[in-house]
Amino acid sequence: MSDDKTQQRIEELQEQLRNTPVNKGTEKDRARIKAQIAKLQERQQQQAKKGGARGYGYGLRKQGDMTVCLVGYPSTGKSTLLNSLTDAESEVGDYAFTTLSVEPGVLHLNGATIQIWDVPGLIEGASLGKGRGKEVISVVRNADLLIILTDPYRLEAIETLYADLYTAGLRLNTRPPDVKIHKTDKGGINISATVSLEVDEESLKDVCREYGLTNADITIREHISIDEFVDALADNRVYMPCILTVNKIDEINQSYLETLQQQYPSAIFLSAQTGTHIEQLKSTIWSYSGLITAYMKKIGEEPDYDEPLVVKQGVTIEGACSQIHKDFVKRFKYARIWGPSAAFPEQTVGKDHTLQDGDVVELHFYR
Ligand SMILES: Nc1nc2c(ncn2[C@@H]2O[C@H](COP(=O)(O)OP(=O)(O)OP(=O)(O)O)[C@@H](O)[C@H]2O)c(=O)[nH]1
Ligand SMILES: [Mg+2]
Numbered sequence: 245m246s247d248d249k250t251q252q253r254i255e256e257l258q259e260q261l262r263n264t265p266v267n268k269g270t271e272k273d274r275a276r277i278k279a280q281i282a283k284l285q286e287r288q289q290q291q292a293k294k295g296g297a298r299g300y301g302y303g304l305r306k307q308g309d310m311t312v313c314l315v316g317y318p319s320t321g322k323s324t325l326l327n328s329l330t331d332a333e334s335e336v337g338d339y340a341f342t343t344l345s346v347e348p349g350v351l352h353l354n355g356a357t358i359q360i361w362d363v364p365g366l367i368e369g370a371s372l373g374k375g376r377g378k379e380v381i382s383v384v385r386n387a388d389l390l391i392i393l394t395d396p397y398r399l400e401a402i403e404t405l406y407a408d409l410y411t412a413g414l415r416l417n418t419r420p421p422d423v424k425i426h427k428t429d430k431g432g433i434n435i436s437a438t439v440s441l442e443v444d445e446e447s448l449k450d451v452c453r454e455y456g457l458t459n460a461d462i463t464i465r466e467h468i469s470i471d472e473f474v475d476a477l478a479d480n481r482v483y484m485p486c487i488l489t490v491n492k493i494d495e496i497n498q499s500y501l502e503t504l505q506q507q508y509p510s511a512i513f514l515s516a517q518t519g520t521h522i523e524q525l526k527s528t529i530w531s532y533s534g535l536i537t538a539y540m541k542k543i544g545e546e547p548d549y550d551e552p553l554v555v556k557q558g559v560t561i562e563g564a565c566s567q568i569h570k571d572f573v574k575r576f577k578y579a580r581i582w583g584p585s586a587a588f589p590e591q592t593v594g595k596d597h598t599l600q601d602g603d604v605v606e607l608h609f610y611r
Pocket of ligand 1: 316317318319320321322323324325335336337338339340341342343344363364365366491492493494495514515516517518
């Protein structure tokens with residue numbers, strides 16, 4: 245099927261989905277349609293990859309410790325926010341589509357290098373390709389964290405944006421369903437579940453067939469909806485954390501702000517222009533980074549707070565040592581620690597001790 249035909253078929257199926265009412269009786273039909281869409285979307289993405297360097301964003305490599313993408317409708321302040329978080333100078337304008345390509349910037353945070361991508365504004369129907377939405381979303385999919393931006397005048401955009409990203413295969417703030425699929429050569433579809441399922445087995449098998457899967461052993465280890473089952477089959481789902489932000493709060497009064505805060509309790513309300521709550525945003529980015537910092541201290545000296553050691557959460561002293569110098573692991577004798585992971589200050593620990601954010605570490609070596 246050509247690119248255009250695939251797209252046309254996806255649109256027909258999406259139309260069919262919209263016209264199928266959502267109720268118990270239509271659940272199976274809807275799941276079947278979704279499985280067909282998932283398969284076609286995958287094909288489309290493979291075709292796009294084969295097509296090579298089409299559109300912008302290609303050639304932009306992930307760099308540093310983490311990549312964050314700023315996503316939102318036009319003129320919500322993405323470029324202003326990029327400029328405020330980093331030393332980038334992305335063009336700002338009071339008209340839609342000021343930004344036309346991907347603008348990268350670097351945020352130095354707690355010793356880590358965080359790459360931030362400012363992308364063109366999305367509009368409703370972006371997942372269907374409106375306003376170069378597909379190219380933008382293909383860039384967004386590569387990020388480690390999304391920051392969704394809206395402003396107080398377009399709060400309804402949040403739902404449409406989420407819906408569009410969902411249609412494009414992004415799953416925000418959720419983890420993949422616990423389903424293991426082992427493809428086999430013959431024997432049909434065998435489904436086993438370690439929990440009692442609310443979805444009947446025949447419907448799941450139907451979905452497999454629509455998706456083009458004829459032989460497989462499938463193990464389901466948690467309660468899932470039929471949509472999540474389609475997600476488990478599809479290769480193009482991307483699971484990603486996401487922070488919701490409402491920008492331009494300098495333009496609204498306190499009582500309206502409080503109303504909005506109650507309506508969207510998990511959102512960060514900020515002003516990219518005046519800098520209000522930018523620090524809160526930075527610390528939230530940090531909490532999603534999966535990174536921690538530790539401060540190294542030489543014997544008899546003060547800790548080095550200027551150049552923290554950035555390591556992955558859950559790292560042990562051994563892991564930290566190997567990151568500093570390969571000899572350190574070989575020569576390691578013991579460490580003394582202060583801070584969150586220490587039972588008491590100056591605790592002596594071995595190489596298996598797990599570090600926590602803000603620890604101070606003094607290494608002792610065999611000579
Ligand atoms: N009052 C106020 N205005 C802002 C704020 N942030 C951005 N703006 C203004 O909003 C307009 C759009 O800002 P941009 O940063 O260009 O928005 P964008 O989301 O990058 O827009 P596109 O690239 O077109 O998608 C400009 O006139 C900015 O000056 C803010 O925090 N407060
Ligand atoms: Mg912009």
